[in-house]
Amino acid sequence: xxxxxxxxxxxxxxxxxxxxxxxxxxxxxxxxxxxxxxxxxxxxxxxxxxxxxxxxxxxxxxxxxxxxxxxxxxxxxxxxxxxxxxxxxxxxxxxxxxxxxxxxxxxxxxxxxxxxxxxxxxxxxxxxxxxxxxxxxxxxxxxxxxxxxxxxxxxxxxxxxxxxxxxxxxxxxxxxxxxxxxxxxxxxxxxxxxxxxxxxxxxxxxxxxxxxxxxxxxxxxxxxxxxxxxxxxxxxxxxxxxxxxxxxxxxxxxxxxxxxxxxxxxxxxxxxxxxxxxx
Amino acid sequence: xxxxxxxxxxxxxxxxxxxxxxxxxxxxxxxxxxxxxxxxxxxxxxxxxxxxxxxxxxxxxxxxxxxxxxxxxxxxxxxxxxxxxxxxxxxxxxxxxxxxxxxxxxxxxxxxxxxxxxxxxxxxxxxxxxxxxxxxxxxxxxxxxxxxxxxxxxxxxxxxxxxxxxxxxxxxxxxxxxxxxxxxxxxxxxxxxxxxxxxxxxxxxxxxxxxxxxxxxxxxxxxxxxxxxxxxxxxxxxxxxxxxxxxxxxxxxxxxxxxxxxxxxxxxxxxxxxxxxxxxxxxxxxxxxxxxxxxxxxxxxxxxxxxxxxxxxxxxxxxxxxxxxxxxxxxxxxxxxxxxxx
Numbered sequence: 022x023x024x025x026x027x028x029x030x031x032x033x034x035x036x037x038x039x040x041x042x043x044x045x046x047x048x049x050x051x052x053x054x055x056x057x058x059x060x061x062x063x064x065x066x067x068x069x070x071x072x073x074x075x076x077x078x079x080x081x082x083x084x085x086x087x088x089x090x091x092x093x094x095x096x097x098x099x100x101x102x103x104x105x106x107x108x109x110x111x112x113x114x115x116x117x118x119x120x121x122x123x124x125x126x127x128x129x130x131x132x133x134x135x136x137x138x139x140x141x142x143x144x145x146x147x148x149x150x151x152x153x154x155x156x157x158x159x160x161x162x163x164x165x166x167x168x169x170x171x172x173x174x175x176x177x178x179x180x181x182x183x184x185x186x187x188x189x190x191x192x193x194x195x196x197x198x199x200x201x202x203x204x205x206x207x208x209x210x211x212x213x214x215x216x217x218x219x220x221x222x223x224x225x226x227x228x229x230x231x232x233x234x235x236x237x238x239x240x241x242x243x244x245x246x247x248x249x250x251x252x253x254x255x256x257x258x259x260x261x262x263x264x265x266x267x268x269x270x271x272x273x274x275x276x277x278x279x280x281x282x283x284x285x286x287x288x289x290x291x292x293x294x295x296x297x298x299x300x
Numbered sequence: 301x302x303x304x305x306x307x308x309x310x311x312x313x314x315x316x317x318x319x320x321x322x323x324x325x326x327x328x329x330x331x332x333x334x335x336x337x338x339x340x341x342x343x344x345x346x347x348x349x350x351x352x353x354x355x356x357x358x359x360x361x362x363x364x365x366x367x368x369x370x371x372x373x374x375x376x377x378x379x380x381x382x383x384x385x386x387x388x389x390x391x392x393x394x395x396x397x398x399x400x401x402x403x404x405x406x407x408x409x410x411x412x413x414x415x416x417x418x419x420x421x422x423x424x425x426x427x428x429x430x431x432x433x434x435x436x437x438x439x440x441x442x443x444x445x446x447x448x449x450x451x452x453x454x455x456x457x458x459x460x461x462x463x464x465x466x467x468x469x470x471x472x473x474x475x476x477x478x479x480x481x482x483x484x485x486x487x488x489x490x491x492x493x494x495x496x497x498x499x500x501x502x503x504x505x506x507x508x509x510x511x512x513x514x515x516x517x518x519x520x521x522x523x524x525x526x527x528x529x530x531x532x533x534x535x536x537x538x539x540x541x542x543x544x545x546x547x548x549x550x551x552x553x554x555x556x557x558x559x560x561x562x563x564x565x566x567x568x569x570x571x572x573x574x575x576x577x578x579x580x581x582x583x584x585x586x587x588x589x590x591x592x593x594x595x596x597x598x599x600x601x602x603x604x605x606x607x608x609x610x611x612x613x614x615x616x617x618x619x620x621x622x623x624x625x626x627x628x629x630x631x632x633x634x635x636x637x638x639x640x641x642x
Contacts, residue, residue: 024421026367030381053381074370074380074567075560079583100583115380122417262588263580265556268418270411271572272553273580275598276588277522278606283418297526299580299588299598 025268028072028117029057031093035112039096041177045143046108047084047096050118058091061121065128065150066259066287069120070267071095071107079103080264080282083121084146086153088160093118096146096180122267123286126151126231126257128160135165137223139242141172141214141234147259148233149181156193167194168223172214172238174201197221215241225251233259243290256290260300276300303494304472304486306463311470312342317485318393322431325359326395327352339395347465350441351398351620355549359394360405360426361412364570367422367556372565382567387425393482396435400444400618402458403451404549405432407618409458410611411552422569431482434459438500440508443621445634448511451618453504454497464497471497512637514615517604525605526597530639534600535593537629542573544623544631545599550616553579574598600636 031050039045048071052058063069063083070078079101085094099108110116128136128151136155140148148171154160155167169188173179179198189196199210199217210217214234223230223246230251232242239258246256262274262281269283277296279285306314318324319340326345328337334349336356366385373379405427412423437444437453446452456462460479463470471493474480517525545551555572558565572579575595581587589595603616617633624632 022416022419022421024384025417025419026422027382027384072382074382075372075558075565077558077567078556098583104583114374117382261582263582265554265572268420269414270418270420270552271555272574272602273572275602275606277526277601278609295521295523297523299594 026119026266028070028078028119029061030054031116031118033110033112033114033116034092036110039180040143041175044099045096045180046099047094048107049085050093050095050116052091052118053115061093061118063087063121064125065154066125066147067121067123068147068286069093069095069118069122070264071097071103072117072119073103073106073110074116076103076106078119078265078267079107080122080261080267082147082150082259082261082286084149086150086157088154088157096143098143119267123282124284126259126287127229128154131229132163133165133227135167135224135226135228137168137170137228137230139170139214139218139230139232139234141238142174142178143180144233144235144259145171145180148231149184151231152188152194153184156188156191161193165227168197168221169194170197170199170214170218170221172199172201172217176200176204176207195221213241214238215245218242219245219248222249225249225255229255229257231257231259253290253294258288258290258293259286260288260293261286262300302474302480303489303497304474304483305489305493306470306472306483306486308468308470311345314486315339315342315345315395318395318431318482322391322393324393324395325356336394345396347396350437350439351401351622353622354547355401355404355620355622356394356397357401357404357408357549357552359392359430360423361408361552361554361571364568365422367567367569369564369566372560372563385566387421388429391429391431392426393431393433395433396463397432397459398437398620399434399453399455399457399459399462400446400451400620401549402432402434403446403455403618404458404620406458407550407607407611407614407616408552410614411607431478432459432461433482434462436462436464436497436501436504438465438504440504441621442510443624444508444619445511445621446619447505447508448513449615449617449619452501453508454501464500466493466496466500469493473497510634511619512634513641514604514637516641517637518608518613522601522605522609525640526601528640530636530642531593531597534631534636534639535591535596538592538596538631539629540575540577540592540595541628542575543626543628544633545573545575546571547622547626549618549620549622550603574602600633600640604637604640
């Protein structure tokens, strides 16, 4: 039986500063052993513990999609000791990845439906994974309309701009990207995510919504969905909490009886309505 | 399974037999307190004691434990890669475990080992390589309430053998194959010995008068219990000191930290406590359990509602009463649970 606390060794293949404030940086990892790459089977919405020896571990959503190959992409916000150290590491450095952890967005269970994705700020990471998975030729035909609503404060704070531009051009998805206020050189949508969601007016018939963003965005987006007639079990959200073990033992990420690391991070609004707001 | 007899004048011979293959630990006087210690002969062991001050959970879940090591040298081909720490070298036996503490091992088995992913080898390896020999309680303490939380003074869960003190001898209840191997050289018990042990069990259970009722806790929804008014009273006196979490035989929250000294680095886990505000604080400063009330409520809800919901009705408390004895502000878990149930 494998010791699930031991990270798989990986090498940083590539790094990229993603935002104008330099707080968000992406890391592409390659597994050092083929068998580890083989063992790491994941779906969009799952996360992993990034392990920096001597500093510790941080739980981060997987931004790559399994349809993109064996390398793993993570976009990390610089906040604490581990993420700050990670931001100072460079291509070629060795670290660890432990996972995949948690459940995933219920994509396979919702084949045949329209998918509405709402992302705010850097919570877009696992939804990037989801979009890449959905738009892959093996999967695209299994779903109806795909709508991608994504907002950030400024154009310079938007992640993965090349990619969502390509999704927009491909005609495979309706892409609505917005920034909070008018900015020079920006010709796209302007306004907060809830407002843009209201204007886009996603239809609840035969659809699910995947929502991930800061609490304030979720707070004001939920009433929009309610007004449009969406039911709580159609609304799917991803939570984050402080974690250590990542496998449902160590006791800190639970929301009521549910461990965000093991039973989540993905929950329906129906589930969350029955739980304390400890997230 | 069968029962055997261990005469008290043969206790040392039994102990020496165990020691042939195992390191043996038992309750003993340690720095003026009843604690756990390695024992060489029967006279090292306490036989008249209520229970140890701290539970024996740290034989399987040490207060601090190295999980893995790495060479802190980024240029080295093997540098920075985490390598598992070797498992326990020699098997162990724990003697004279009180039934509540053994029951706690069984509760924790359900939490540390759930499936292929939630499969804590640090816990599991030690459990598998340790023989657990219990000593039934004939004289429970006033703070004991095991009988109302799926346990009891002669409870057998989590044990390989259970000893019942019959005066000049012990009845040895053989509880599984591991126990049968440990007791194979002991003579069989007579029917009268078993009957006497059964009487002692009934008498011990009758001595436990205080307890908790959990029927309403079981049937109520999480949010109804969570939003109940009595938490304001509990949190008023609670200091969030964490004493209850450290002495508790089922509390199992932990932290994982890296330590580096020169070229050697390791990742360790340490006991942690849900009473600490840092326990849940996000990197951003946001704290989902930011108040004292959130934290003290979490501890009781975890034991009496969340664990039962998730682990097929098993309760995260064995009624040992340590937290009642040690709480500096006299919070009594029985009162809190009965308020949850009111």
